[in-house]
Amino acid sequence: MNQQRQKPHYSMCRGFRIPMGFPVTCFESGLSYNAQPEDNFIVTYPKCGTTWVQHIVWMLHHDGEPLPVGKDINLEVPHLEEVGADFVAAMASPRFIKTHLPYSFTPYCADAKYIYIARNPFDCVVSFYYHTKGFVKHYNFAEGTFNDFFECFIEGEVDWGDYFEHLLSWYDHRQDDNVLFITYEAMKADTSNYIREIANFLGSSYLDKLNNAEIFNSILKHTSFTSMSQDQSRWSSQRPKEMTPFIRKGEIGDWKNHFSEDKIARLSDKFRNKTAGTDIAMLWADLIPN
Ligand code: PPS
Secondary structure, eight states, X not given: OOOOOOOOOOEEETTEEEOXXXXXXXXXXXXXXXXXTXXXXXXXXXXXXXXXXXXXXXXXXXXXXXXXXXXXXXHHTTBHHHHOHHHHHTSOSSOEEEEOOOGGGSOOOTTSEEEEEEOOHHHHHHHHHHHHHHOHXXXXXXXXXXXXXXXXXXXXXXXXXXXXXXXXXXXXXXXXXXXXXXXXXXXXXXXXXXXXXXXXXXXXXXXXXXXXXXXXXXHHHHTSHHHHHHHGGGTOTTSOTTSOOSSOOOOSSGGGGTOOHHHHHHHHHHHHHHHTXXXXXXXXXXXXXO
């Protein structure tokens, strides 16, 4: 007997599916936030390395100090669409702001900075599945299977919309002066180098801090997967204990444990169709199945 397909539940705002726990008014106001010259945005499609980079920028800004117990990274580097414009406007400058918005919806200021992190869609959908299953109050999808979620993802019927539309919207701006476009996989392969890249992009005062080996090593250590995984109970309290941890595996290629041949073919086809005429496949030349 065929089991009925489960779908995550969402609220809707301005055509976006959004997690049910996000106040629609905050999402709406987040879209109209007036970006300021000293703002630094960390932009991702969900599950592509946001939290990792939130911690890196926070530590860079705090001279290598790890996030103290009692502080919440999601209040320090808040999610624009979750907290809304007023919360972000009230923060001291320079602000560090998380967003999952596609380019055309992201508040723009020519002098603001935008760090975009892309991750291959195969690992992204797996990570997004565990996330959606885990945050019951946001999605009511605790019984959902990977098969169920995959169908929603490939149709773009998930929060923040279609993975490929998002990626393409930012890829088009990868060479803009105020955009740093990086991949999760490159960050994993050479984290030291990308901490420097991020610091350099934020400005010389940040890069200079990394001349201090203590600061540099502290950032490297405390933002490693191992440290963040051990520390996560301090800042991801919303997640029920029995659910998969938020900082889950942090691997490249975990999708191979979840994909059937049919799913490989379908997502590869969608990847090829959506990215035709671009060099996006080169971002993950060894990873994306032909
Ligand atoms: S969210 O909910 O969109 O903000 O999620 P996001 O932080 O973008 O992505 C979560 C995935 O990133 C992995 N992660 C890390 N990987 C490597 N190193 C570090 N330090 C790190 N921190 C988080 C996290 O484990 C999620 O990926 P998966 O594949 O699920 O493990």
